[in-house]
Amino acid sequence: xxxxxxxxxxxxxLAASLRVATPLLLAGIGETVTERSGIINLGLEGxxxxxxxxxxxxxxxxxxxxxxxxxxAAGALVAAGFAACVVFxxxxxxxxxxxxxxxxxxxxxxxxxxxxxxAGVGLSLPTLTPISVPGLGNLPVVGPVLTxxxxxxxxVGLVPLVWWGLYRTRWGLGLRASGEAGPLARAAxxxxxxxxxxxxxxxxxxxxxxxxxxxLAQVGTFAEKMTAGRGYIAIAIVVLxxxxxxxxxxxxxxxxxxxxLQFLFQSLRLTVPYQFFLMLPYLLTLLALAGVVGRVRAPAxxxxxx
Amino acid sequence: MMRSGMVVGAAALLVGIxxxxxxxxxxxxxxxxxxxALVRGAVGSWYAxxxxxxxxxxxxxxxxxGIAIAFRANALNIGAEGQFxxxxxxxxWIGLHLGGWHPAAAIPAVWAAAAAAGTLWxxxxxxxxxxxxxxEVISTLLLNFVAESLxxxxxxxxxxxxxxxxxxxxxxAETARLPLLPGTRLHLGxxxxxxxxxxxQYVFRRTVWGFELLATGSGPKAAQVSxxxxxxxxxTFALLWSGLFAGLAGGIEVGxxxxxxxxxxxxxxxxSGIAVALLARLEPLGIVLTGVLFGGLEAGGAAMQRxxxxxxxxxxxxEGVVILVVLLAExxxxxxxxxxxxxxxxxxPT
Numbered sequence: 001x002x003x004x005x006x007x008x009x010x011x012x013x014l015a016a017s018l019r020v021a022t023p024l025l026l027a028g029i030g031e032t033v034t035e036r037s038g039i040i041n042l043g044l045e046g047x048x049x050x051x052x053x054x055x056x057x058x059x060x061x062x063x064x065x066x067x068x069x070x071x072x073a074a075g076a077l078v079a080a081g082f083a084a085c086v087v088f089x090x091x092x093x094x095x096x097x098x099x100x101x102x103x104x105x106x107x108x109x110x111x112x113x114x115x116x117x118x119a120g121v122g123l124s125l126p127t128l129t130p131i132s133v134p135g136l137g138n139l140p141v142v143g144p145v146l147t148x149x150x151x152x153x154x155x156v157g158l159v160p161l162v163w164w165g166l167y168r169t170r171w172g173l174g175l176r177a178s179g180e181a182g183p184l185a186r187a188a189x190x191x192x193x194x195x196x197x198x199x200x201x202x203x204x205x206x207x208x209x210x211x212x213x214x215x216l217a218q219v220g221t222f223a224e225k226m227t228a229g230r231g232y233i234a235i236a237i238v239v240l241x242x243x244x245x246x247x248x249x250x251x252x253x254x255x256x257x258x259x260x261l262q263f264l265f266q267s268l269r270l271t272v273p274y275q276f277f278l279m280l281p282y283l284l285t286l287l288a289l290a291g292v293v294g295r296v297r298a299p300a301x302x303x304x305x306x
Numbered sequence: 307m308m309r310s311g312m313v314v315g316a317a318a319l320l321v322g323i324x325x326x327x328x329x330x331x332x333x334x335x336x337x338x339x340x341x342x343a344l345v346r347g348a349v350g351s352w353y354a355x356x357x358x359x360x361x362x363x364x365x366x367x368x369x370x371x372g373i374a375i376a377f378r379a380n381a382l383n384i385g386a387e388g389q390f391x392x393x394x395x396x397x398x399w400i401g402l403h404l405g406g407w408h409p410a411a412a413i414p415a416v417w418a419a420a421a422a423a424g425t426l427w428x429x430x431x432x433x434x435x436x437x438x439x440x441x442e443v444i445s446t447l448l449l450n451f452v453a454e455s456l457x458x459x460x461x462x463x464x465x466x467x468x469x470x471x472x473x474x475x476x477x478x479a480e481t482a483r484l485p486l487l488p489g490t491r492l493h494l495g496x497x498x499x500x501x502x503x504x505x506x507q508y509v510f511r512r513t514v515w516g517f518e519l520l521a522t523g524s525g526p527k528a529a530q531v532s533x534x535x536x537x538x539x540x541x542t543f544a545l546l547w548s549g550l551f552a553g554l555a556g557g558i559e560v561g562x563x564x565x566x567x568x569x570x571x572x573x574x575x576x577x578s579g580i581a582v583a584l585l586a587r588l589e590p591l592g593i594v595l596t597g598v599l600f601g602g603l604e605a606g607g608a609a610m611q612r613x614x615x616x617x618x619x620x621x622x623x624x625e626g627v628v629i630l631v632v633l634l635a636e637x638x639x640x641x642x643x644x645x646x647x648x649x650x651x652x653x654x655p656t
Binding site for chain 1: 447641
């Protein structure tokens with residue numbers, strides 16, 4: 001919603017970086033918890049889409065915060081369905097995740113068309129207004145950048161919180177043990193299945209929240225397939241961030257900055273076709289993965305049908 | 307095994323259509339009207355079958371066959387959508403310049419260009435995997451987005467049609483277009499897809515490489531230490547072949563259906579093709595069946611949108627539910643079997 005064109009290029013660039021990074025960070029942090037428990041959820045894209053539609057419906061009925069709550073509930077519900085299949089029946093996670101996303105694309109498209117007609121939700125949707133960081137909002141350059149919707153601050157706050165949960169609590173220890181060696185963790189008394197189930201549901205709720213960010217803090221409306229692969233990008237960002245909350249935050253910002261570069265280059269009036277800037281974040285992510293991956297290892301039990 | 311698979315598949319299809327009907331009814335559509343349109347659009351007439359269902363099955367079968375090769379070696383190519391577009395770009399490009407050629411030369415030239423482009427599109431993920439250990443799931447997926455932007459640039463830049471108004475390419479030369487079955491829109495690509503399925507079936511069942519794929523996929527360590535199978539090499543070629551087939555599918559779509567390049571040429575064939583392959587348990591002849599099934603769903607979805615006002619994406623509900631039901635049925639039978647055979651295994655099913 002921040003009109004990058006009105007601001008000076010640097011401010012526009014920084015604000016756009018943060019804007020693109022926010023939903024990816026929310027979904028990525030959730031997926032980090034999921035993957036550390038040993039589950040990879042390709043249904044995250046579906047959870048995000050379901051969250052996006054639920055936030056539009058909830059917000060138009062009871063205001064933006066009801067939209068946020070319904071988005072989290074919808075994302076959690078989608079992930080719970082996925083988790084029931086992969087944790088308790090132990091079906092292939094990649095396949096089940098793909099199927100769940102397909103179902104979500106179909107359902108959201110169908111419900112949306114019925115609820116709003118072909119024209120869309122339009123401008124009537126109440127959205128989240130940006131909030132300034134107290135004391136910093138009036139500074140030049142930094143001020144407009146630090147005037148963000150509340151969900152951005154939620155995303156940033158989640159990073160240390162999830163780090164603390166994963167590395168400084170008994171629960172986090174059990175979760176990480178489940179992700180490395182399920183049967184061993186189980187033998188040590190960890191309730192592996194329950195942990196994996198709830199870790200996946202948490203990831204889905206965060207995916208739903210990411211969807212709500214798109215609708216309520218950025219676009220202001222819902223559209224068919226509007227997540228456009230951001231759920232998958234979030235999964236790539238988890239790998240790039242080495243399954244660590246801090247790394248995931250950095251990776252999300254990197255992707256956001258790479259996407260926002262087009263605003264900088266537009267202001268330079270280069271004659272390079274804009275599509276090349278659209279490709280840039282994906283190519284940079286590939287490049288960064290090549291530099292990062294060799295030195296890290298995925299959770300050992302990730303995606304295992306054990 | 308094949309027969310029980312088909313029973314499960316048929317049951318899954320019924321559940322999937324039931325789920326769609328329920329979803330439509332709950333969200334306020336006329337489910338009866340919509341399902342009637344779905345069935346009519348998929349199998350309601352010879353024209354629907356030949357010119358909608360089978361035409362849409364062609365890219366699904368070709369992509370599915372490639373996916374089967376890769377997934378057998380446990381090389382997870384999720385980038386078929388991007389490879390499809392790479393093939394489509396190459397086909398449109400070369401197809402524009404074949405005016406003076408005989409069809410017997412022009413058509414293979416288009417196919418070769420498309421197959422080469424699809425293969426090239428997966429070379430980078432293959433290299434990143436071998437050189438740096440980057441997961442191909444992520445790298446192939448990321449390149450889908452790059453391919454979409456590339457198509458967008460092509461149809462507004464180097465390949466844009468002569469009047470420079472519409473975001474699409476000029477139509478390819480008549481001689482490069484695939485012959486049609488008279489009275490229908492079914493093109494030669496369907497025969498190619500069937501032939502490819504038969505050949506790959508033979509490769510999987512009767513050749514050393516078919517065995518090496520499975521060995522690499524199911525027990526890479528055992529395969530490696532046996533000293534007879536170069537696991538990296540097998541996985542590399544499996545990925546390259548899957549890219550080749552997806553690219554070929556893109557070229558055949560341009561040569562047989564669209565005759566031009568434009569954005570959204572694929573309604574998600576690259577992803578549905580994965581579902582097609584998995585649903586057939588990576589068996590080539592099964593992929594022909596599931597490809598026709600999903601082709602019918604896509605065709606029926608278009609009819610549903612046209613005749614009943616239901617968005618065509620609604621059929622994804624059926625596709626997703628079918629996959630989930632088959633997965634669950636497989637997992638449950640597997641667990642029942644192991645429990646019966648090995649009572650001790652019940653103790654630790656983590």
